[in-house]
Amino acid sequence: MAKHILAALVENRPGVLARVSNLFRRRSFNIDSLSVGRTQRENISRMTIVMESDTAEADRLVKNLYKLVDVVHVDHLHSQPSVVRDMALVKVSASSDNRREVIQLCDIFRARIIDVSADSLVVEITGEEEKLEHFTELVRPFGIVEMVRTGVIALGRGGHTLKDEGYKPNRGRSSSRRNVL
């Protein structure tokens, strides 16, 4: 068992997210996180999928993703040098008594404080998952009021680029299609 990070380029067609998430459920893949967003290409979105599994299972997911007509390209990012980031917004309770301590922790983690109120702070922190987990453990004693994470996103380093060349959007397609995900 290991952590596998897959990146998938998908066409922005209605229901593409439903197709991918249905695949996880239908073939019982256990996914740790999934994040989706636009890319530099108008018609292409990129999904980053993290799963804890053996390699055979990850291969099986890649093959099944390829069966979806809207999936253009899939890559196993763990097999190449890549940069990996996760982001969290954490609302920590902090009164005037302990605010300093929380701020110090944030400094150490290069986290940013993006909102302050009388009894809490909202902290933005970016990094690999372990860093985020470590940070949340340390602020937990102060009281985490609520938090949200984006899920992992990742890119190959340098020349390791997901191939979508040869991709030509279909004539007049994207403009007419709403509800992209």
Place this chain on the structure above:
Amino acid sequence: MTDDTTAADRATEEAGMNTEAVVLTGAEIVCECLLREGVDIVFGYPGGAILPTYDALTKYPQLHHVLTRHEQGASHMADGYARATGKVGVAMATSGPGATNLVTGIATAMMDSSPIVCITGQVPTGAIGTDAFQETDVTGITLPITKHNYLVTSLDELAEVMREAFHIARTGRPGPVLVDIPKDIQNQSTNFVYPTEPVTLPGYKPPRVGRADQVDAALKLIRESRRPIILAGHGISMSNANRELAQLCERAQIPVALTLLGKGAISEQHPMCLGMMGMHGGAEVNHAIQQADLLIALGMRFDDRVTGNLATYARNSRKIHVDIDPSEINKNVNVDVGIVGDLGEVLRQLLDRVERRPNDAWFDRIAEWRADSELREIVRPADAPQHPAVPEGKLLGAQVIRDLFEFTGGNAVTVTDVGQHQMWEAQYYQHERPHSLITSGGLGTMGFGLPAAIGAKMARPDQEVWAIVGDGGFQMTSMELATAVQEQVNVHIAVINNGFLGMVRQWQEFFYEERYNQTPMVNPDFCKLAEAYGIPAARVTERGEIEEAVNRNRALTAGPTLIDFVVEKEEIVFPMVPAGADLDDMIRRPTPEEFERKRRERAAAAEAPEEAAPEPEAPAAAATVGTRFGV
């Protein structure tokens, strides 16, 4: 697999259609696209949300619409049409209940990779999401049971979606595609030019040729094998690779076992053909698979009815798997060489270099297993000595199928329902040609038989078509008798009437101590039922009557016919690999000798009733058989 552009071009030429802009409604564009895809028949059922398209159909007499009696029938007919020809079958239905009624047929087509396109009406664009009258999220419902589906969101994309739908349905690993079209889009008009450039889908590129290094690796394994066996599946006929398969097995002297859907991949009269493998396959075939040192799986997906217990499946063999769908490789069975590609292409790559190797010792062993199977055979020529298990004067389902095979010269297209009769067809009707057995394998859909047979006959009117159905499954879609009459479809229906949900009864006999809960049926008089539809019908209760009844109906060439074969109620399909058991741990019919011995033992036991029953013998599957050791 048809090449997309040429098929469309040909259709354009034949229909004398031009490619200049004309003002058409969405509904007309649908019809226009159907024509260009070479569609001649649409199976369907009208309703509010699809009415504009039904109205447009009146302007397209080249598109023959068949009114079914239930939308399930429409999807099965489209499927039967597709399986009989390899062409895309088309079903049409309205929104809501019309669309949901298609679902069973779509799932059936999906499991067996059958190319159909379903067109459904949807509530108008503005009403989507409001729980409007007869609104259902049919693209959501069918997402896991279609190869792909579309909700058309504007008139501009309609023609392109239609073309993509047909392209996806028929290429690569075929499958069902659904196109959901809101009513307002069917009604809107536009300046329409049929797109002529080939369909390109960036995320969809079906593989063709196999990788050269893997072909080399496969040839090496073939060269090194002593006991090879080919497992031929549905993919052979879908790829039209039947000739290549015959050449491969002849050239390399490798016996061929068939999956249920592989029947027709090679002639069952071919000396290299062993017959069907799996749960109800020949014992000799399953032994051969378990004892082989090389499996060459061609266009089959190692279904659990084929492998039995995976942990002990063909343990001592190396394995080659050729499939067009990469996700099938190493899915159920890990293989040494996996080749992704179209079978026709890959087989030609192999054929170029495969060597002839005599495998006489291997064939001799298989012949020994076969001889043992023959001892246990119950279906024998009428004048030969009969197996003592055959009850005097009773008609057996298995015999009916064998006789049907004889009297139709093995030349009919047979379409089955699901159950015991389906397995008897698989065991006793030998197929020579591809697309000549049409049966629901993967989903095992009762009710498939009659509508699929109607679709098959309409697709190939020149072919004799028999629907072989059980008394249970027949009643699930028997309303389609009316469709067959209205369309004057000459399908011959053989009801194998055992008064039971026979296959389930068999499981209850083996595994639930003969508690026949909810499997006996009180049936209508099927002859009278047929007569109510104006269909000529006959009842057969003895073997001697089969020939005449079959020949009488074969001579009737207008409209459907029916024979009600009243057969032995508690017949068993032997051999049987219980679900999850090892493939060679089969429940067998006793040999005549074993049968007589057991009969004597039982008689003796009956005379001394107070004596404790003998302990059942240890763990072999046979020990799970109930007290009967039956027909």
